[in-house]
Amino acid sequence: MKHIKHLFATAILIGATGTSYGCNLKAHSNEKITLYTEFTEEKPSEQFVKIALLLDTSNSMDGLINQAKAQLWDIVNEFTHAKCGTDLRPSLQIALYEYGNDNLSSHEGYIRQVLGFSKDLDEISEKLFSLTTNGGEEYCGEVIHTSLKQLDWGKNADDLKMIFIAGNEPFTQGKLDYKDAALNAKEKDIIVNTIFCGNYEQGISSMWKNGATLTGGEYMAIDHNRQVVHIETPYDDIIIKLNSKLNSTYVSYGAMGRQKKELQSVQDANAAELEEVVVVKRAVSKSSRLYQNSSWDLVDAAEEDATVLTQIKEKDLPKELQGKSESEIKNFVKEKKQEREKIQKQIQELNAKREAYIAKNQKNEKGELENAMLSAIKAQASKKNFTWNN
Incomplete structure (x- = not known):
């Protein structure tokens, strides 16, 4: 009986410690529990922030693409100061998909992987500038599912893994149910954030908010055609x-x-x-x-x-x-x-x-897309114990 009680107590201890994760685990790597040390895996030496951008490139989305081109560098500059744990600086990787464009294959659901996860900033910029718009069918559930299947998201629970999908048609379009795609993302610890290009209430009624809520992500509505007013400086x-x-x-x-x-x-x-x-x-x-x-x-x-x-x-x-x-x-x-x-x-x-x-x-220089993304990134990164320090 004592032996059974001992095993039961050990199981509880393993369960309690095994469910606690975050990028600060590395800072506590010396705290080992001898009862199950032999079963623990060595933590990866590199931490990643993985962001997949899924952009609607149908006719009405020129403004969205232009904002993405311009705001890329703001997102990169924000992550320059990100910290994970005591001193670890995470690597940033960005992937890019386009969907909803008639120039794309109907057999592929009008979806194309423009770029897999990459840290090459010039390449990411090049691919963004290669995007063109054309009318088409926008299948949100299918493009989320495709990015989950095709991209190498890794298995490190400490990595911050996010999808940002932006568009302006109902989230329910297509044969693949967006709910199934969202639940698949949640199982893989990937947060889906939705950016509706249009009226906030319209985005809610067309299920963009629900698509984010299912994974603990954020729903945002932006004016994708709004011109960002930048202030010039002497520098x-x-x-x-x-x-x-x-x-x-x-x-x-x-x-x-x-x-x-x-x-x-x-x-x-x-x-x-x-x-x-x-x-x-x-x-x-x-x-x-x-x-x-x-x-x-x-x-x-x-x-x-x-x-x-x-x-x-x-x-x-x-x-x-x-x-x-x-x-x-x-x-x-x-x-x-x-x-x-x-x-x-x-x-x-x-x-x-x-x-x-x-x-x-000037109080606010940020663009609509940048505001939306940075707000979600900071909120979700804090849950994995990321901090921002210069």
Whole structure:
């Protein structure tokens, strides 16, 4: 009987501790219970924030797409300061789907994965700018289900996993019931947030609110055609000039190096086409820890793994480094790194002054989509013990 009581007490202890999770578990990793240590799994060394954007690209959604293009950098800049536990900084990954567009395959439910989870900010920007609108059928339940099935969401309970679906047609359209998709998401610890582009009450009556409620997500209604009024500051031009200098510190290598470096400039130009202030916000993102390009930039690659400089083949080097000795290559990369860090620090310092200027001269600069997303992100991240510190 004593043995049975002991097992029962152990089971309760395991159950009580096993259901408590959050990104702060890493901070308490030394607190082990010997009764079941052998059955616990080692916590992953990297924490993720995974966001899937499901955007309606039917005819009426041009305003939504433009807001997404412009507000991407605000979302990235917000996560620059996110913390998980005592000192862990989470990695941000974004995936992109479009739905409700006649140009898409009817067999696929007028749904297309534009980009799987990626931390490549230039690639995410490129894919957003590639979106075009055309009339179609908007199947919300099916696009949620598709993103759950196709994307690698991982199995770490400490990761923050969110879907943001935006559109303006009834949430009930399509053969696949949105309730089934929402329950599937909840089972996988994925929060579905819904953004109705139109009247708040209309979104409720067309089940957008219910679609969010089922997973503990937030329902929001926005005016997707509202023009965001940005305030210019005395620091914008300086940051833009520093952004150009920042680009010169990137040293492309490998088969994709040149193309990726060109993509960097193209996305700067895309941002400039929207508005000058978007270039500024993108420059701030590029000065942050989340803008990391080790797959094509020697400076970031060497920071990640110093042996890359001794192992790289001559043909994979940029022309200015071909024929150079190992020590010359190392010194060149070191100088570029120092130059980059100096420029990034200048941008961050100027941005702090810029934000203070905006706060003083305009109460609210944020766009409709950005407001909606940041509100949901902060509320849901706090439940997993994320904090925001500079």
